[in-house]
Amino acid sequence: MLAEAPEPATVTVTRMITDRYLVGTRLRLRRAERPDGGCELKLTQKVPIARPGAVQGLITNTYLSPTEYELLASLPAAVLSKTRFSVPPLGVDVFDGPLRGLVLAEGEFTTDEEAQRFVPPPECVAEVTDDTRFTGGRLVETSRHDLLQWLAEYGLPPATR
Template sequence: MMDKTGGVQGQSVRPGKYARVERERRFLLAEPPEPSSVTVTRVITDRYLVGTRLRLRRADFPGGDRELKLTQKVPIPRPGGIQGLITNTYLSPAEYDLLASLPAVVLSKTRFSVPPLGVDVFDGPLQGLVLAEAEFTTDEEAQSFVPPPECVAEVTDDIRFTGGRLVEASRQDVLGWLAEYGIHPE
């Protein structure tokens, strides 16, 4: 059973030696960034392991480099930039392959680094969704951040635009959500 902090009853949910506070704000964009503004591109495949708060991520970079990691996100239900606690473990290819054999729902996207934002352009049923996020090390940084003009709407507090929810969304769901913000992808 979940407790009011998003943790499992009987388990503590607080920053510590391994978990850190995740501070990020999310924004909708009407279109992908201009190629000239992109500093790094990677294709990301996220596997949300069924029945857990765990996400298995494979990020493929141009030139063949790859980053493999297992992430646990424990949400903290409070508005604003503090999203919860996050713990990352970097994996070897063999470890990744073993964990990838577990039941999961999959989300794929291309992430463009456009400092200070990471801009995700989604594939498959989420095509047309362009979601930007900015990460921060302090509460003050998160609160004082002024998003660039290409950010159409802030969706930090709209749970529908979190990876764990998007992975379960249909194309019709996403098109409806975007229309609520005045975005109508072609």
């Protein structure tokens, strides 16, 4: 977790992301819009692995046409919006709505070994890798009150929230 969004000069790519967590499933429908007008549409299933630390679970992505996306978007879902800034090797998510002020950074690595060797940057204010409350599937259902309580558990000052 970071205290604030990255400096613009460090960002290589920016995307506006809307995630729709389909009710009653482990499926996420994502719309990722780029400033150049491009858009990526995909359906994702993430199955966690029951091991601590920075180890990727099983992820299946299916890239969709606009028609396929619109059909799936008609299903009941909980919606989470964020802006993702790529600052290699990190993807930094800055959340909207009741999660405003939450800034999560996730390492993007090719192998589990790379992830395990990673040392968080000094601007990291809390390590939440093993805290499932900070996964998209949980955050999409999180109230502002709960978020502030969780941040307080990490000893973050009010300015960080």
